[in-house]
Amino acid sequence: MSNNTPYDAMFSSIIGKEYDMLQLICPAATEMSRLVGIAVNAYVGTSEPLQVVELGGGTGITTLAMLSGKNNLHILSVDNEPTMQDQAKVHLKQWVDEGQLSFCGDDALTALQNLANNSVDIIASAYTLHNFLNSYREDVLKEIFRALKPNGQFINGDRYALNDSRQHTRLIQEEIGRYFNVLTPMQRNDLLEQWIVHLFNDESEDHVMRESVAFQQMQSIGFMRINVSDRIAGNALVTAVKP
Numbered sequence: 496m497s498n499n500t501p502y503d504a505m506f507s508s509i510i511g512k513e514y515d516m517l518q519l520i521c522p523a524a525t526e527m528s529r530l531v532g533i534a535v536n537a538y539v540g541t542s543e544p545l546q547v548v549e550l551g552g553g554t555g556i557t558t559l560a561m562l563s564g565k566n567n568l569h570i571l572s573v574d575n576e577p578t579m580q581d582q583a584k585v586h587l588k589q590w591v592d593e594g595q596l597s598f599c600g601d602d603a604l605t606a607l608q609n610l611a612n613n614s615v616d617i618i619a620s621a622y623t624l625h626n627f628l629n630s631y632r633e634d635v636l637k638e639i640f641r642a643l644k645p646n647g648q649f650i651n652g653d654r655y656a657l658n659d660s661r662q663h664t665r666l667i668q669e670e671i672g673r674y675f676n677v678l679t680p681m682q683r684n685d686l687l688e689q690w691i692v693h694l695f696n697d698e699s700e701d702h703v704m705r706e707s708v709a710f711q712q713m714q715s716i717g718f719m720r721i722n723v724s725d726r727i728a729g730n731a732l733v734t735a736v737k738p
């Protein structure tokens with residue numbers, strides 16, 4: 496992280512180049528993408544195609560989960576890390592060619608600021624907002640609210656820390672154990688080191704996204720029907736609606 500970038504760009508490192516390893520050390524991350532895909536496709540809207548903005552599209556796992564459902568969607572997939580987004584451009588070329596998908600290389604806040612008021616049906620994300628500094632995340636949530644149409648939905652499958660911090664610490668300890676169990680036999684100490692460094696970042700006071708705090712934040716911005724529909728350890732699918 497530098498003073499010029501108010502968020503951590505660790506996905507430019509080996510983590511980004513070998514992002515599929517996350518599936519092995521943290522299967523819940525991939526499951527969150529699947530759940531986001533289901534939630535997006537359960538949305539009943541009036542526009543055709545539904546206008547969807549994805550924050551932190553990464554290598555395209557969540558994007559694919561959304562595109563594989565029944566809803567007719569146009570997705571603008573935002574990610575400011577070319578190491579990640581370039582992989583998505585290759586994996587998802589078919590949908591780009593069919594006009595259902597386009598990409599934006601701005602950071603999430605800048606991309607949202609460029610959207611008109613009340614213009615988007617769904618803003619969806621998986622495993623991205625927890626990477627943001629708290630202050631940046633709050634600005635992002637305000638912009639999400641502004642850009643959504645009335646009745647538009649925010650859908651986020653992400654790391655939401657448990658409100659009970661001692662219980663949460665136990666989950667993190669178990670998570671670190673899994674990193675070692677998977678990566679040590681593979682002799683991938685390089686990845687092990689990077690994911691542990693990344694985890695320290697996620698869990699730091701100025702990043703951690705605690706469920707109760709996140710809900711209060713969304714409530715005070717104006718979101719309604721804030722809901723956790725699935726929770727897997729320290730991960731949750733959260734949905735909220737703009738009235």
Ligand SMILES: C[S@@+](CC[C@H](N)C(=O)[O-])C[C@H]1O[C@@H](n2cnc3c(N)ncnc32)[C@H](O)[C@@H]1O
Binds near residue numbers: 552574576579627
């Ligand atoms: C853990 S990956 C998740 C990717 C995908 N949604 C998935 O679940 O596999 C997080 C992604 O968010 C992107 N990201 C992090 N901070 C960002 C920001 N401020 N603006 C846009 N993208 C960001 C990273 O580059 C990375 O590709």
